[in-house]
Amino acid sequence: MCGSHFQRLIVYFLFRIRCIHKLFLSTNPIPRQAGKQTNGDSVGGTTGASRKRSCWAYNLRMTEDLKCQAVPGSPRWWTNRAPRVEKSAGRGRPSVSVERIVATALEAVDEVGAQAFNMRMLAERLGSGTATLYRHFASKDEILIYVVDSVLGELLADQPEAVELVPQGQGSEGYSWQKACASGAERLYGVLRRHPGILPLLVSQIPIGPNGLKRREQGIALFLANGFPAELAARAYTSVAHYVLGFAIQQHSSASSEAAEGEELVEFFAALDASEYPAIATAGRHLPGVSVEEEFRFGLKLIIDGLELAASAWRKADGC
Incomplete structure (x- = not known):
């Protein structure tokens, strides 16, 4: 699984945990001194049922978004591929072009193979940091x-x-x-x-x-x-x-x-x-x-x- 997909899945599961927490609060409300609301009563203008529907809607939307993520190299990925805007490399760090990144990556793949190739290795060969690579590519798979x-x-x-x-x-x-x-x-x-x-x-x-x-x-x-x-x-x-x-x-x-x-x-x-x-x-x-x-x-x-x-x-x- 490519790095960008893994990051999206982490974000997705974090939100799922957050929604489960909200559902728990909606079915097990914290006792309040003033008002003494019961399960299903309005708390701050939002009922437990409405919060539950909101969480499920968000989960569904996140699931659909993940399904729509294009796999690097797929027709959808190439269709939507646009050159990333090159940002300033910062003090003391010269910018690295896409052409140089790809050429250096090819040298690395020739030496160690595609499976052993990684972003840190490439950054070291370029004399830069991995953040420089992420200005142009979202993951190792995109570079390959x-x-x-x-x-x-x-x-x-x-x-x-x-x-x-x-x-x-x-x-x-x-x-x-x-x-x-x-x-x-x-x-x-x-x-x-x-x-x-x-x-x-x-x-x-x-x-x-x-x-x-x-x-x-x-x-x-x-x-x-x-x-x-x-x-x-x-x-x-x-x-x-x-x-x-x-x-x-x-x-x-x-x-x-x-x-x-x-x-x-x-x-x-x-x-x-x-x-x-x-x-x-x-x-x-x-x-x-x-x-x-x-x-x-x-x-x-x-x-x-x-x-x-x-x-x-x-x-x-x-x-x-």
Whole structure:
């Protein structure tokens, strides 16, 4: 649970306790010397019943407000996201820009991972206090959302427009949509391997920040520009993106022991009983023998070839 939500829940429960206290007083009034009011009688113009209704109404309103709080990174959060007004940093403390905060946070995530990252760590790296961070972001989760979007921005920085929006056939630089798709997927894979710390964040959220949307727009536009129907274009984009992400996650989790296990697996497969495992005996020496890059490109080519067949079948079904 993010820090901002936790703070809101604390406030909510404090008010619930306050209302319970009021209800207790309404049903167990403190004896007064003058007036001797009984339960339900007016005390200061407010009856116990009216106080009870007021408390329940407030509880309901607080519950509805909590339900309406947008989760960082969600569509509602991005829709309502507005730059915070930068306040004066105070004496002796230079202001810290959002760009510097995000860049420093990315460095920290690259080193320690998203789970170990925290606001105090970031403040120390910036040579500032956590209060400076809260001028721009409500919680650690909000910063991590921007970190993910910043990483996706690296794709756009070195991505020629001509590669993404290729007309049907060959582009001006000899690019087909298949080559453009493969090139974009390999760049994404390279970025994810440079920043493996963000991989868990991409699993838990759909990146729809400014850079995430631009990347999604360019990817879908590539398929649409080459005759893919809208539904197939959307499926094609998500299939390629999910393949790249899944491959990056799997390789990151096993990268440290991959070489050693490869040699052991070859020996293990060779020692198996060929009569019981004839297929493994035949192909076992090839199973761990392919490099990560070759394996990635092989699977990517299978997906792209399949998309080409799917697009052709879709056009035939529509009579195109």
